[in-house]
Amino acid sequence: MSVQTSESPFIFGRKAVGNSFTDRENETAKLVANFKNRVNTVLISPRRWGKSSLVKRAGDLSQSDSMKVIYIDAFSLRDATEFYTVLATEVIKGTSNTIETWIDHVKRFFSRLSPRFSFGSDPLNSFELSFELESMEKNYQEILDLPERIASEKGIMLVVCIDEFQDTANFNESALFHKRLRAAWQNHQSVTYCIYGSKQHMMSTLFEKQSMPFYKFGENIYLRKIPVNDWVLFIIQKFAQTGKKINESIAQAIAVAVKCHSYYVQQLSHLVWQRTLQEADDFVFTAALDDLLSQNDMLYQRETELLSDTQLNFLKAIASGIVSGFSNKETLLKFGLGSSANVNKIKKALVDKEFVEFNNNSAEFLDPAYELWFIRTIMKIKNRSEL
Template structure:
């Protein structure tokens, strides 16, 4: 695996993928499979809104991962405890959550100190920071410059910077004017190979005594746009309701039920958006993929107003993570709707 090879060989890596494609699962699997002499630490910073909350997420992740039995581990955890965190336990998972009460401007110093402690740890440390683009929303200025200044001085700690807002991750790591430019390897997670996915799904159905044809599986995957989350969601529903044989009628019935259940969510989208944004979202959903959203043909087909209006709505929908941009195999950029169920619902209207 390229990601594992990069990290073991000392290269930090940027990992991008659209939401719910399996990125987080891949990272967690990798951290669990690190070779001897390596320690993996995972933190999701999407809920954080400031450097102080980033410190809390980092302290929690380190506290939950580093064993206290060893002398180096005890030194790291003693330092975190010296910050006098309030420790509560999640009632569902039982995992600790740390909250450090620091004065304005102190969070940066403590983040530097925590990473400095990990630099002295006797094992190689891999820190995976999920939804890294969230730092662009922090009120503190030049957060990426601050983090880059620390990270470039570390030799024992390597990072996975992952994110689902691809346009923001590209700004952080592919813009020559940004501090993280060309500082890491770069990997993009695409959809699972269709043939391998068919074999995987067929195995699980047949293992429980359900007969299913490859053509049926392919039709289900096409409906779910080969998007991991939606493929698994549909397969789970079909599996739960399956008899001895699984046919097209059964999976289409379950797909229709999924859309019906989600209608209230789809109508909520309308309430959250302006009239122009809603119209553009519907248009992109109808098309599936839109390569030229400001073209005269596309705008007139769906009565979207002016190109300037479309551009403003396009930007707003991306910020709200209702749509995303990507490239096809020919290198052409397109826009598509994140929610595959919404897309199918609109296409049925």
């Protein structure tokens, strides 16, 4: 492999921003309009298709003196108390930009709660609030209403974006927590909420089931994949910008190999780019794809070892092109899936473990790189065409 001096034009594992961000014009416009029109939005997609990047883009475009966008990531939060603390901190930080105003806001907008604030070595970025646990349990409402009170007093609009929302379902008494959110949010006039997350199944349950507190909370958007043609243009352009070439058919092969999954298209493009001196060829593409799979080999191996035999057989059936009708006698027998009652159990387990998802009743691997690895390593088939 050659040593590259210029920086890779492909990014993965971080939000796609600026000119690393491609396509999604309609979704961006839709979100921007929802923020402006105070329509709450629920954005759902499998892992790493581009939710966080999209919301960040729409948020950046919407940010102005009269509209402030704040972001909360529920991923690392353990309980409702942490959520309230982060919400309070981000709302205070996001609605003004001087330390004096923060302190003033803390004094003015809290009456029952008396938070302590602390500053780190870089006060502008490491401002934090903390609350007494007991007082927080009684007065959580004050924090939930904080965005609305600040926004209406300042005559601005606030957009509160909450990423990885599905993780709040792991909080203790999460149903009560969700009820409290919903009860407060439905009275807010100057705040719009944008909730997003993966774990399609759990997110849909939270937002679509009539018995759940978030039923008809706002507009539910299921993110689609970026289409092949857009990826092809993007890849060709990124190669060109760094003085390299790639033809349409190899650019297309990259997107198709990983089924247009945003993260993997960027990662595989990067691996091809890295190995390309002047112009990408088939040899480089094959080596890059092998590289992608071997990087994940250990992880995939470990995850696969945890599956039961019938779960493994079920994945083999999907990899062989079966997408529905798993309970047919013939399929049950051919793939060793046990009884049809067992099929339901297998489905549920594989969806919970995020191996598989069902779209319009048809089964698909959630991770296209894992699917390729599975076909090669477990089924011992080199190319999909041999299936």
